[in-house]
Amino acid sequence: MRTKKNGLSCLAAALMTVSSCSRPVSQDSARKMPAGNQFSGFLSTYANLKPNPAFENTASFVSQDPTKNLHKYVAVIVEPPVIYLATDADEKSLPDRGRIALAEYFRHSIDEAVEDAFPIVQSSGPLVLRLRSAIVGVDVGPAIPTDQKDGRSLDRPINIGKVGVEIEFVDSESGEQIAAAVDRQNLGEGAMVGSANFSREEKFRAATEAFDGWGKRLRNFLDSAHELSKDDIARAEATNFPYASETSK
Amino acid sequence: MRASFLLTIVLLLNGALSAGEVSSFRAYVDSDLCARLILGPITPSRVECSQSTIKDGSQPVLVQLRNNLVLAVNKQKMIRPFVGQLAEVTGEIKVQNGTAKLQSVNPITADSVPQGDSARKLLDVRAYRTDRSAELHEKIRHELAMMPYISEFDFISFSQMGAEVILTGWTIRSTNRSTAYNVVKDIPGVETVINNIEVLPLGSFDMQIRGAARAALQRNLSRYFWGSGSDIKIVVKNGQIILLGTVTSKADSDLAFIQCNSISGAFKVFNMLRVHSSQNKGA
Numbered sequence: 001m002r003t004k005k006n007g008l009s010c011l012a013a014a015l016m017t018v019s020s021c022s023r024p025v026s027q028d029s030a031r032k033m034p035a036g037n038q039f040s041g042f043l044s045t046y047a048n049l050k051p052n053p054a055f056e057n058t059a060s061f062v063s064q065d066p067t068k069n070l071h072k073y074v075a076v077i078v079e080p081p082v083i084y085l086a087t088d089a090d091e092k093s094l095p096d097r098g099r100i101a102l103a104e105y106f107r108h109s110i111d112e113a114v115e116d117a118f119p120i121v122q123s124s125g126p127l128v129l130r131l132r133s134a135i136v137g138v139d140v141g142p143a144i145p146t147d148q149k150d151g152r153s154l155d156r157p158i159n160i161g162k163v164g165v166e167i168e169f170v171d172s173e174s175g176e177q178i179a180a181a182v183d184r185q186n187l188g189e190g191a192m193v194g195s196a197n198f199s200r201e202e203k204f205r206a207a208t209e210a211f212d213g214w215g216k217r218l219r220n221f222l223d224s225a226h227e228l229s230k231d232d233i234a235r236a237e238a239t240n241f242p243y244a245s246e247t248s249k
Numbered sequence: 250m251r252a253s254f255l256l257t258i259v260l261l262l263n264g265a266l267s268a269g270e271v272s273s274f275r276a277y278v279d280s281d282l283c284a285r286l287i288l289g290p291i292t293p294s295r296v297e298c299s300q301s302t303i304k305d306g307s308q309p310v311l312v313q314l315r316n317n318l319v320l321a322v323n324k325q326k327m328i329r330p331f332v333g334q335l336a337e338v339t340g341e342i343k344v345q346n347g348t349a350k351l352q353s354v355n356p357i358t359a360d361s362v363p364q365g366d367s368a369r370k371l372l373d374v375r376a377y378r379t380d381r382s383a384e385l386h387e388k389i390r391h392e393l394a395m396m397p398y399i400s401e402f403d404f405i406s407f408s409q410m411g412a413e414v415i416l417t418g419w420t421i422r423s424t425n426r427s428t429a430y431n432v433v434k435d436i437p438g439v440e441t442v443i444n445n446i447e448v449l450p451l452g453s454f455d456m457q458i459r460g461a462a463r464a465a466l467q468r469n470l471s472r473y474f475w476g477s478g479s480d481i482k483i484v485v486k487n488g489q490i491i492l493l494g495t496v497t498s499k500a501d502s503d504l505a506f507i508q509c510n511s512i513s514g515a516f517k518v519f520n521m522l523r524v525h526s527s528q529n530k531g532a
Contacts, residue, residue: 116424126460226397240394242406
């Protein structure tokens with residue numbers, strides 16, 4: 001009986017492991033970059049953004065409100081990334097499998113970059129941020145010839161060469177913007193995605209490197225926003241004394 | 250067919266990863282609270298701390314005698330009767346996350362630990378009173394105080410004996426555990442770092458308590474809260490709140506305790522706040 005119970009719990013654990021490897025991403029179809037607009041319209045507001053001298057080609061915002069700033073949150077819900085096609089791209093030609101693969105890998109890069117600093121949770125709450133992200137400017141290439149395709153190949157390759165990223169952290173309860181960044185640094189020069197399995201194929205390495213690069217820039221942005229101010233340094237220095245040393249004297 | 254193949258692989262991998270080496274070691278059976286706050290020899294006051302905090306609901310843990318490593322155990326019932334005592338323990342240790350899978354636990358006396366054995370270290374008060382460089386101590390303190398991701402919900406402390414540093418405390422971010430280890434290990438003069446910082450799970454129940462506790466304390470004791478942190482640390486673990494840090498009066502300490510005690514869902518509040526009236530807390 002005990003063995004059977006153990007076996008069942010192993011089975012349940014294994015199924016949970018398998019299912020957690022493929023967390024759902026947005027099933028919405030891709031959106032399109034509005035013609036003549038500077039931004040995609042994805043962020044809740046662009047009014048707060050200012051050029052960030054620490055990050056090339058990036059405009060950002062970090063709330064300085066003493067009660068609503070990044071320091072006041074300890075965990076994050078990562079929403080599925082949204083894909084925005086370039087203005088002149090044909091919406092119908094973007095393969096669904098490719099869009100899902102892009103969104104999944106971008107989400108993976110974000111998770112990897114932030115989770116040790118902002119643990120990822122599923123429920124909203126007073127200490128929880130919601131991370132919204134969009135890949136903007138995705139283009140679609142000409143059809144891949146049949147003799148060059150395998151089971152995982154896309155009908156058309158996806159070009160991320162001119163892609164930018166828009167990201168914002170909002171309060172998970174009120175939706176208020178706490179930090180945001182529009183990153184136009186082109187990390188995907190020449191990068192194409194021609195397979196739903198692109199992250200495991202060497203020939204699409206430029207694409208995975210580009211996504212990992214945006215993930216790292218996001219983490220650097222968070223780290224820079226967490227640097228202690230002069231006042232905080234003085235306060236931390238003045239009050240942070242170990243218990244252990246005192247009690248072991 | 251494919252699913253069952255996948256399942257087999259997962260189970261095999263799971264088994265291979267979880268298998269550890271079984272070893273025997275001598276340990277002090279402590280409470281989680283005292284083990285992470287009182288890093289030092291097994292004195293009567295430490296034994297008293299262990300036994301009283303266990304009664305108040307703190308979880309039992311093992312402290313390996315030879316290196317002060319704190320180990321959370323899989324079967325707390327096996328060690329609970331021996332809190333405040335020494336024990337010979339057999340089990341699988343995972344140093345990286347500070348856990349032990351127990352096989353057997355037998356109480357022992359201090360006399361049974363041979364002279365010269367590394368396990369005597371924690372029994373010798375003198376080891377904790379010698380050879381502490383004030384300069385090195387200050388460097389470690391400074392580096393830990395400057396960590397950027399420390400919030401009101403993280404408490405990190407340390408003890409230093411010569412070139413050995415024991416890190417301790419609780420954090421909600423795994424980066425704090427690794428950053429503390431890395432910054433201290435790189436300080437010239439530090440040779441060994443034992444990392445007893447526990448990474449707390451972020452269950453929604455504890456998160457609600459954290460949010461409510463911070464809101465209550467910020468409302469009533471706002472002068473202890475500043476831009477990126479606070480002088481009062483609120484550690485929440487399995488519905489228990491541990492208040493740590495420094496306040497300027499006994500009245501403030503009592504007020505913090507009362508406020509946290511009234512939070513819905515909090516089972517127990519341990520008030521470990523220190524009172525330092527000479528400190529300038531600002532406006």
